[in-house]
Amino acid sequence: MEQGILLCVDDEMMVLSALRDQLRRVYGDRHLIEIAESAEEELEILDELSGDGYIPLVIISDWRMPGMKGDEFLAEVHRRFPQVIKIMLSGQADEEAVLRVRTQANLHEFIVKPWSTEVLIASIDVGLDALWTRVRS
Amino acid sequence: MKLAYKLLIPLVSILVLGFWLLYALWIHSERAMIDAFEAQSSRVIMDQLAQHRERRLETERAYLEFVASMAAKVAVEFVSNMNYAGIEQPISELLALDGVKAVQVFDATTDQTFVAAYREGGRSLVGTELPQGLAEYQQFRDRLTGSFDGHAVDYGYIAIYYDDARLLGEIQAMERASLARIDRIKADVQHMLAQRVDFQLVVFVIAALLLAGCVFLLVYRFVLTPLYALHQGLEQFFAFLQRQEDRIAPIALTGGDEFGDMARALNKNIEVSAKLLQSINALNATLEQKVEARTRQLRLANEKLELSLEGGRLGSFDWEIPSDRYSIDERWASLLGFEFDAADSRLDVWTSLIHPDDLDPTLQRLQRYLVAEEPHYETQYRVRTKDGRYLWILARGKVVTCDSQGRPVRVAGTHMDISHIKETEQRLLDATQRAERALTELQSAQAQLIQSEKMAALGHLIAGVAHEINTPLGAVKSSGSNIAHSLEQALGNLPELFRLLTPEEESLFLDLLARARAQTGILSSREARRLTRALAGGLEGQGVAGARRIADILVQLGVQDSPDSYLPLIRHSHCDFILETAYSVAAIATNTANINHAVERAAKIIVALKSFSRHDASGKRRETDLRQNIETVLTLYHNQIKQNTELVFRHAEIPPLSCYPDELCQVWTNLIHNALQAMHSHGTLQIDLAAENGTAVVTVADTGDGIPSEIRERIFEPFFTTKRAGEGCGLGLDIVKKIIAKHDGRLELESEVGVGTTFKVYLPYPEPI
Numbered sequence: 001m002e003q004g005i006l007l008c009v010d011d012e013m014m015v016l017s018a019l020r021d022q023l024r025r026v027y028g029d030r031h032l033i034e035i036a037e038s039a040e041e042e043l044e045i046l047d048e049l050s051g052d053g054y055i056p057l058v059i060i061s062d063w064r065m066p067g068m069k070g071d072e073f074l075a076e077v078h079r080r081f082p083q084v085i086k087i088m089l090s091g092q093a094d095e096e097a098v099l100r101v102r103t104q105a106n107l108h109e110f111i112v113k114p115w116s117t118e119v120l121i122a123s124i125d126v127g128l129d130a131l132w133t134r135v136r137s
Numbered sequence: 138m139k140l141a142y143k144l145l146i147p148l149v150s151i152l153v154l155g156f157w158l159l160y161a162l163w164i165h166s167e168r169a170m171i172d173a174f175e176a177q178s179s180r181v182i183m184d185q186l187a188q189h190r191e192r193r194l195e196t197e198r199a200y201l202e203f204v205a206s207m208a209a210k211v212a213v214e215f216v217s218n219m220n221y222a223g224i225e226q227p228i229s230e231l232l233a234l235d236g237v238k239a240v241q242v243f244d245a246t247t248d249q250t251f252v253a254a255y256r257e258g259g260r261s262l263v264g265t266e267l268p269q270g271l272a273e274y275q276q277f278r279d280r281l282t283g284s285f286d287g288h289a290v291d292y293g294y295i296a297i298y299y300d301d302a303r304l305l306g307e308i309q310a311m312e313r314a315s316l317a318r319i320d321r322i323k324a325d326v327q328h329m330l331a332q333r334v335d336f337q338l339v340v341f342v343i344a345a346l347l348l349a350g351c352v353f354l355l356v357y358r359f360v361l362t363p364l365y366a367l368h369q370g371l372e373q374f375f376a377f378l379q380r381q382e383d384r385i386a387p388i389a390l391t392g393g394d395e396f397g398d399m400a401r402a403l404n405k406n407i408e409v410s411a412k413l414l415q416s417i418n419a420l421n422a423t424l425e426q427k428v429e430a431r432t433r434q435l436r437l438a439n440e441k442l443e444l445s446l447e448g449g450r451l452g453s454f455d456w457e458i459p460s461d462r463y464s465i466d467e468r469w470a471s472l473l474g475f476e477f478d479a480a481d482s483r484l485d486v487w488t489s490l491i492h493p494d495d496l497d498p499t500l501q502r503l504q505r506y507l508v509a510e511e512p513h514y515e516t517q518y519r520v521r522t523k524d525g526r527y528l529w530i531l532a533r534g535k536v537v538t539c540d541s542q543g544r545p546v547r548v549a550g551t552h553m554d555i556s557h558i559k560e561t562e563q564r565l566l567d568a569t570q571r572a573e574r575a576l577t578e579l580q581s582a583q584a585q586l587i588q589s590e591k592m593a594a595l596g597h598l599i600a601g602v603a604h605e606i607n608t609p610l611g612a613v614k615s616s617g618s619n620i621a622h623s624l625e626q627a628l629g630n631l632p633e634l635f636r637l638l639t640p641e642e643e644s645l646f647l648d649l650l651a652r653a654r655a656q657t658g659i660l661s662s663r664e665a666r667r668l669t670r671a672l673a674g675g676l677e678g679q680g681v682a683g684a685r686r687i688a689d690i691l692v693q694l695g696v697q698d699s700p701d702s703y704l705p706l707i708r709h710s711h712c713d714f715i716l717e718t719a720y721s722v723a724a725i726a727t728n729t730a731n732i733n734h735a736v737e738r739a740a741k742i743i744v745a746l747k748s749f750s751r752h753d754a755s756g757k758r759r760e761t762d763l764r765q766n767i768e769t770v771l772t773l774y775h776n777q778i779k780q781n782t783e784l785v786f787r788h789a790e791i792p793p794l795s796c797y798p799d800e801l802c803q804v805w806t807n808l809i810h811n812a813l814q815a816m817h818s819h820g821t822l823q824i825d826l827a828a829e830n831g832t833a834v835v836t837v838a839d840t841g842d843g844i845p846s847e848i849r850e851r852i853f854e855p856f857f858t859t860k861r862a863g864e865g866c867g868l869g870l871d872i873v874k875k876i877i878a879k880h881d882g883r884l885e886l887e888s889e890v891g892v893g894t895t896f897k898v899y900l901p902y903p904e905p906i
Contacts, residue, residue, distance in 0.1 A: 011779065012608050013659050014731045014738075018615035021724050025622055032685070035662045045666070064604050066781045091607025113604075113611030117618045 004031040004057040005049055006124070009042045009073065010089070011065045015113075019060065019089075022117050027124075031057065038065060039073035046080070056084050057131065058124050063090035063097060071101040078105035083134070085127030089115055141353075141361050148356070149349040156345035160337065171330070175323055182319060186312045193308055194301060197236075201277045201299055204234065209279040209295045212242050216251050216292045217283055225263050228254040231297065232261045238274050238298045241267050242281070245293035255298075274298040363396030367403065374407050378414060385411050452552045454534070456484060459546055463487050469552060474523030492519035492527055499532075507536070507545055514548070517555065529559040605742050605776045609735030616728035616735070623724040630718040637711050645706055646715060649694060653723035656695030668697045675700065681707055690716045694723050745772040758903075761798040763826055763833055764788045770805040771824075777813055783821040791828040795903050800876045807869040808837040808896050815841025815894060828902075832882075835898040843890035 006027055008019045016035040023033045032054060036042035039061070046056055059077055063070035070093070074086045086105055088098065091113040101107045109123045208231055215224035224242065231240045232254050239255035254263040255271070277299060281292040370388030377385040385407060390400035452469020456462070463484040491499055495518035506514035514534040519527040534550025638646060660668070673688035681687060687707055691700055700707070706715050771778065771786065778784045812822050820840035827834050844852060853870050877884050880900050888894040 010608075012612065013662070014612035014616070014735050015608060016662060017659070017727060017731050018612050018619055021619040021623070021728060022615055024720075025619070025626075028686075034666070037662050041663055064776065066779055089611075091604035091611065113607040114614040115611055117615060 003054050005045075005054045006031050006033050006058040006060070007042055007045060007056060008033070008035045008060045009037075009039055009065065009070070010035075010062040011037055012062075013037065015062070015089075022120070023124075026121055039068035039070070039076075042073065043076065046077070050081075056081050058085045058087065058127060060087045060089050060120075063088055063093035069097070071097040071105070074101050074105040074107065082106070083131060085124065085131060087111060087120075087123060087127070089113060089120070140364065141357060144356060144361070145353055148353055149346065152349040152352070153342065153345045156341045156348075160341045164334065164337075167330070171326060175326075179319065182315060186308075186315060190305075190308045190312070193304065197299075197301065197304055198275075198277070201234075201237075201275075201297060202279070204231065205277040205279040205295060205297050208240070208297070209281050212251075212295050213281045213283040213292055216242065216244050216246075216281055217285070217290075221252065224252050225254075228252055228263060229261050232256060236300045236303055238300045239267055239271050240298070241296040243293040243296065245281075245291055251293065271298045274300045359394070360396075363390055363392065363394070363400070366390045367396065367400060370400065370403060370407070374403075374410070377407075377411065451554070454487075454532070454550055454552055456534075456548045457546065458548065461485075465552065472554070473520065473528065490521045492521065495519050503534075506534075507548075514550065517559075520552075528554055529556045531555045602742060602746065602773065602776075605773075606739055608776075609739040612735040613732050613739075616731040619728040620725050620732075623721040623728065627718060627721040627725065630714065630721065634711075634715060634718050638709075638715070642705055642709065642715075645703060646719065649696060649703060649706065649719050650722050652696050653694040653719065654726050660692070665692050668692045672697050672700055676707070679704075683713070687712065687716060690720050693727075694719060741772050742775075745769045758795040759798055760793040761796050761801070762793050763791065763796075763801070763835065763900075766798050766801055767805050767824060767826065767835065770802055770809055773806075774809055774813065778809075778822060781819045782813065782816065785821060785823040786826075787824070788826040789828065791826065791833055792902070794833050794900060796880055796900065797876070800879070801900075804873050804876050804898065805835070805837070807873050808898075811869065812837055812839035812841060812894070815839050815843070817841070820893075831902050833900045833902065835900070836895060837898075838893060838895040840893040843892055843894055844886075844888040845890055849886065849888065 006023050008016055008023070010016050010019070016037065020033050020035050027033065032049070034045050034049070036045055042059070042061070050056065056077075059074065061070045061073055065073075068076075070088055070090065074088065077084055077086060085108045086101075087108050088101060088110045089112075090110075093110070098107070098110050102110075108127045111120060111123065208227065211227050212224060214220070215227075228240050228242070231237060237256075239253065241253045242251040243249075244251035250265050250267070252263060253265055253267045254261060255268055256262070257268070275298070277297040278294050280294050283290050283292055366388055367390065370390070373385060387404040387407060388400045390397055392400075452466050452472065454463065454465045454469075456464075461483045463482050463486065465482075465487070488496060488500065499516050499518045502511070502516045503514060505511045515532070517529060517531050520530055521527055531553040532550060533553075534548050536545040536547070537549045538545070538547035540546050634646070635643060669685070669688045669692045672691060673685040676684035676688055688697075688700075691697055691703070691707075696703060706712065709715055767786070767788075771784070809822065809824075816822070816839050823836070823838045825834070825836040825838075827836075853874050874884060877898055877900070881903075882898060882900040885897040885899070886894070887897075
């Protein structure tokens, strides 16, 4: 059985934990919610789960992280999974980096911390709707 | 070869002259010989001619005597017979003979001339008397003897008068012809001689020239050439001596003669001289170098002197005290613009030029020197030049002559124009004042700069701080909404749940909640995932549907260790509902904890920011815990440090240090900031806090690029920066140094390119008062 995954990347566990609860509440019954503390870990998960038949649907990434930065990470994700809805959730980011990720990784939305749950969920929904439309067509 | 020319002409002349003389002598002797020969032969010829004449004449005489004797014999007959007529015939025949002038036959018996015949005008006359004038002729007489009766009878004589003139003429003609022939021969000989003279002369001249040539050649070969070689050799030698060349070829003369000997002797001399000369040259060269160096020094000194006199505007003065003659040199006078009558000036003329303010001190000084109260006369004063300006001069003088009582009578010395020095002094003074003012300004500017550097660092931090603040804020906000939702769900679910559960299940559920609440520490996402995976695997093995989801929740609730004890709940038909509710209840707690955690973090940042940005205006030291002080900075840099940078902060328990904490914060900020930049946020940042020998030691070590040795000295210079424009103004380490100096501490730096940099800050505990 194929199941969608929503992935969150942030170097702060408190953010991840809060995000997970938020996403689980809305999408938990349909999709798997995965969190990762670094971009590298997230890529591991993607490799792992996509092998198990899971389809990555949404990636929410911080920009400022240890190791790979959010923009690089999203560019990499875009290369591998161009369909995935990519959202950047960050307290601070270079305008240049945001612009770069918008053009290079087809960024769905840039949301600043502190974020509003409704905005985040709405953004994901819009993304998912578009995705389903694309899939169906 | 002047000698050759000199020798050639006399030699040729002498030889030609000699030959000529020789030749003349020869000619002369030859002539004398010929003459003698001629004379001798003439004499002989003349003798012979004379003899010949004599013989002819003798022969003629003998002939005539014979004729006479014969005629006598004939005549005897005639006479004896007295035959006068017969005799005439023979007598006429006799007269026909050449030269016979007359013939007489004298008859002694009669004592008369028997017959006489003579020639007269070509005619023969016969008579008895002889004509007069026959005495001059030769007379040949012969006695007429006959025999009569056996007795010799003398009948008289016969005389023949003979004229030898014709014969003599004949002989003389013959002689003349002979002599003429001889004269002709003589003339021929003379002619021949004369002819030979030219030829001989030519031959002699040629011989002389040849001889001269030969002699000259010999002289040339054996005298002149060696002489020339010697001369050349000597010339070369003298040239060598004059030009002082390095080496000289010996005279090329190797004959065994005296010249050869001379050449060898000279060569020896030359060799010795050359060696001598070389050593002399060497000496000379050294000497010349020395002389040159000395000359140069002297010239330089002289130039310097000239320059200093000219450029230094230096003059001399001379004061003869008894006559009060005060003179300065003309150049100096003209420099001052005066046509100063150097010969006829007085001290008061000079002093009248001195600036009124400087006059008294100057005169006092001079006076004190003259009475030996001061050892030197050296004073500065202003002198009015002709164009009315005042020049500062430095006068230095000395008593050069004293009288018998030791009183000074003459003082001489120098005046130096020191206006430019005074000007420079003034400018220097101005500059110093300006510099002092500037320093004051700079100090305040520096304070501002330090503050601005601090604000720059702060500004740099703001970006990170925004993230630092926004992250916990985001977490708080989300967790808040999560709590609200979870609470709502839990409150909604719980009554229903308790109705569904059996008492055992209920206690199991409560136990689950208790476990969830009691869980300590947050699992890393990786660890949680690993556990979830393992648990899901286990549950699937037991045939549990939705194992992954259940495992996920169980791991979140922190009961992954003993899932089996919750099997009744897991296998419950409302498993999802039960676990969701449990999760909701637990989420209230975890989100609350999350909020607390986030708030703490935010609070910490705020505190750090506050303490960082606080400007302590009190300017007083405060007892400070250095650990907290450093942690404040680390908190602010937390977000930058945590990115791939390992932070090792080792801190010993050390007593609080009396210090300026906010300034020290700036030190740590700068050092940590630099360390992170050097590592490009990759590596290990190690901070050590320790105390040793009454000094707190803070070590900030990075594993960054290191500082190249060529800029190691410069990094403390203000405004020296390796950062890009806008990242820092290059004051960081300068400020660090100043702050440490303010704490009487010191900063040590160790750095190796490619390995890292270690800054050690030593802060001494102030001595207890």
